[in-house]
Amino acid sequence: MARRKPTRRCRANPLARIDRVAVEAGRPVDRMPEVSAGGLPYRLLWCRIGTGSPGDPPDERYYADEVRPTGVGPDGRLQWEAVSGGLSGIVVHNVAEAASATHLLDEDTVVRVEERLDRGAPPEFLYLAAAGVLAAQDRFARIVSYDGGGTYTVQPVRRESGGFVDDGDEISGVPNVGELWDDERGYLAGPGDFDRHVRIIQTPAGWTILLHPPRMV
Numbered sequence: 001m002a003r004r005k006p007t008r009r010c011r012a013n014p015l016a017r018i019d020r021v022a023v024e025a026g027r028p029v030d031r032m033p034e035v036s037a038g039g040l041p042y043r044l045l046w047c048r049i050g051t052g053s054p055g056d057p058p059d060e061r062y063y064a065d066e067v068r069p070t071g072v073g074p075d076g077r078l079q080w081e082a083v084s085g086g087l088s089g090i091v092v093h094n095v096a097e098a099a100s101a102t103h104l105l106d107e108d109t110v111v112r113v114e115e116r117l118d119r120g121a122p123p124e125f126l127y128l129a130a131a132g133v134l135a136a137q138d139r140f141a142r143i144v145s146y147d148g149g150g151t152y153t154v155q156p157v158r159r160e161s162g163g164f165v166d167d168g169d170e171i172s173g174v175p176n177v178g179e180l181w182d183d184e185r186g187y188l189a190g191p192g193d194f195d196r197h198v199r200i201i202q203t204p205a206g207w208t209i210l211l212h213p214p215r216m217v
Contacts, residue, residue: 043115047092047127048080049105054091057204058103064092064127067110080110092127103204104133137202144170146189151175152209154200164197171207174200178212187213 047064054061066086070079082088092113094105105111111131117123141154142164151173158167176198179185188211190196200207 042117042125045087045113045115046080046110047087047090047113047129048082049092049107049109049111050089051107053103055103055204059101059204060094060097060103062092062094062103062105063089064111064113065089078110090127092129094129094131094133096130096132101203102133105131139167139200139202139207140164141171141174141198141200143188143190143196143198146186147172148186150179150185152188154198154207154209156200157197164195171200174207174209176209176211178210180212184213 046067046069048067050063050065052063053059054063065088066083067080068083068086070081073079092111094111097104109131111129114128115125116128118126139156140158141156144153144155146152152175153170153172154174155170156167157164176188179187188196188198188209198209198211200209202208
């Protein structure tokens, strides 16, 4: 039986990384392309959160400038300075807030940022941070009335030993974003002979209800 010749190993192709980038660029754009980049980051950098936001109402995006540490100050905290010739006014997506669409990072906060290519065609650089924030504020409230257009007037309440008591002023124009279709509008109004309590959540756009009607299909 003839002996097989030994398999020759190929050296690593220096263009393989470029090929992977081309594959990433050719993928279809998904629902959230801005926060779903693939592959390893091209660069890691520090950025200081600036004022303003590209979103209206504000969302997980921030304007930021590239900075670097210069040492430790008298208070024991790191000191930062702008990088000469560095990035300025870039849009940083804080993926820790992408699902909730909050905008809670304070101005001048320094965050670690990953520079990546997005999945556009042609691909462009985007900048991702993952800075944790405090949970969004929420309260309990009683439905007072349906205002039309998918919004309600609610009365914030708090629980005491005897039950719920009013806690502050009524809030009008609170949307229930869980009412997806026109025939669901106002379903929380219900009969007038009993109270309906819901949780309201503070978002950059104001107080919001996130309650879906029960569905049989």
